[in-house]
Amino acid sequence: MPTALITGITGQDGSYLADLLLSKGYQVVGMVRRTSTVTFERIAHIQDDVSIVQGDLHDQSSLVAMLEEYKPDEVYNLAAQSFVPVSWSQAVLTGEVTALGVTRLLETIRSVNPKIRFYQASSSEMFGKVMEVPQTEKTPFYPRSPYGVAKVYGHWITVNYRESYNLFAASGILFNHESPRRGLEFVTRKITDGVARIKMGLAKDLRLGNLDAQRDWGFAGDYVEAMWLMLQQDKPDDFVIGTGETHPVREFCEVAFGYAGLNYQDYVVQDTRFYRPAEVDLLISNPAKAARVLGWKPKVNFKQLAEMMVDADLKRIRNATI
Numbered sequence: 001m002p003t004a005l006i007t008g009i010t011g012q013d014g015s016y017l018a019d020l021l022l023s024k025g026y027q028v029v030g031m032v033r034r035t036s037t038v039t040f041e042r043i044a045h046i047q048d049d050v051s052i053v054q055g056d057l058h059d060q061s062s063l064v065a066m067l068e069e070y071k072p073d074e075v076y077n078l079a080a081q082s083f084v085p086v087s088w089s090q091a092v093l094t095g096e097v098t099a100l101g102v103t104r105l106l107e108t109i110r111s112v113n114p115k116i117r118f119y120q121a122s123s124s125e126m127f128g129k130v131m132e133v134p135q136t137e138k139t140p141f142y143p144r145s146p147y148g149v150a151k152v153y154g155h156w157i158t159v160n161y162r163e164s165y166n167l168f169a170a171s172g173i174l175f176n177h178e179s180p181r182r183g184l185e186f187v188t189r190k191i192t193d194g195v196a197r198i199k200m201g202l203a204k205d206l207r208l209g210n211l212d213a214q215r216d217w218g219f220a221g222d223y224v225e226a227m228w229l230m231l232q233q234d235k236p237d238d239f240v241i242g243t244g245e246t247h248p249v250r251e252f253c254e255v256a257f258g259y260a261g262l263n264y265q266d267y268v269v270q271d272t273r274f275y276r277p278a279e280v281d282l283l284i285s286n287p288a289k290a291a292r293v294l295g296w297k298p299k300v301n302f303k304q305l306a307e308m309m310v311d312a313d314l315k316r317i318r319n320a321t322i
């Protein structure tokens with residue numbers, strides 16, 4: 001039975017990846033950082049099936065102890081300061097965790113067991129002010145936030161350790177992916193939570209920033225499968241993972257409100273507080289390499305994703321108000 005270690009198991013992707021790996025018979029170890037209250041909501045349903053270990057990407061010795069004790073065959077590095085706006089207000093912390101944290105983990109793998117297969121969670125935010133449409137593995141990076149800059153570092157250090165030390169280090173350049181487990185501050189979930197609150201009479205409006213930004217949105221459950229596939233190949237490589245479609249934030253509002261029988265124009269208020277110092281205007285993937293080499297294709301489309309998220313938020317808020 002192979003063992004996989006997931007950093008960021010309490011996050012959206014970590015929880016879906018843990019579900020997937022357990023279904024494939026893996027022993028799953030999840031690294032969590034110390035907090036004063038537990039953050040296990042997304043993994044509550046599998047808490048008895050995974051081993052939880054305390055560790056932090058800031059702290060190299062905790063990483064060494066973890067790899068020595070659990071001896072994983074695969075390590076998925078999903079932990080990060082992942083919210084783009086916070087990367088301006090906490091730029092140094094974002095660099096420490098999202099960029100240097102990758103080196104700490106790679107150095108640990110190199111010294112403890114260089115045979116470990118390593119997955120790095122790279123991001124379409126690295127394309128930023130896009131140099132090419134659609135974006136592929138060969139599109140040059142032009143990050144537009146401290147988060148994007150940190151992810152470029154994480155991406156290149158992964159490539160560099162692969163080339164310098166012959167590690168099996170793969171990097172998935174994932175475009176935005178969402179789900180009912182998405183953090184409430186990200187725009188899709190903020191919208192579907194807002195729709196549910198308005199529908200249930202708990203809120204009157206929803207304040208958003210730039211409605212014209214366009215994103216290539218897919219379903220997180222589909223994307224974790226691509227992560228696993230990358231580590232099952234004969235050789236490590238980089239892959240763009242996305243749907244190949246793009247939609248403005250405004251359209252996500254239209255579909256989500258419309259599904260609940262509401263017109264978004266009656267409720268959405270544009271608020272400059274949610275605008276960013278520099279914006280990523282348009283992201284759209286070309287996932288042809290993933291389809292060709294990994295045999296990966298997304299299963300959930302844009303409309304199904306928005307509706308799944310509205311359904312889940314309506315159910316959650318209804319249950320909370322009973």
Ligand code: NAP
Nearest residue numbers: 008010011012013056057078079080082121123174176177
């Ligand atoms: P998420 O929900 O924000 O989860 C982030 C995880 O990282 C959480 O488990 C968090 O723990 C953990 N973490 C943060 N700082 C840490 C530290 N110093 N040490 C250890 N753990 C730490 O993010 P996600 O959406 O699942 O994304 C997973 C990864 O993919 C991230 O690296 C993200 O940047 C990247 N990515 C995401 C997308 C997307 O659209 N979702 C697209 C491309 C790339 P707590 O629960 O304690 O906060």
Ligand code: F7E
Nearest residue numbers: 082084123124125175176185186187188208209210213274
């Ligand atoms: O913003 C606009 C905002 O915060 C999407 C992370 O997972 O995906 C995510 O980064 C767009 C932006 O995601 C609001 O200006 C408008 O253009 O949902 P988001 P993101 O910044 O694209 C990438 C791939 C990652 O790697 C990241 O970790 O929506 N927008 N109004 C808003 N965004 C938010 N959050 N809140 C608003 O009120």
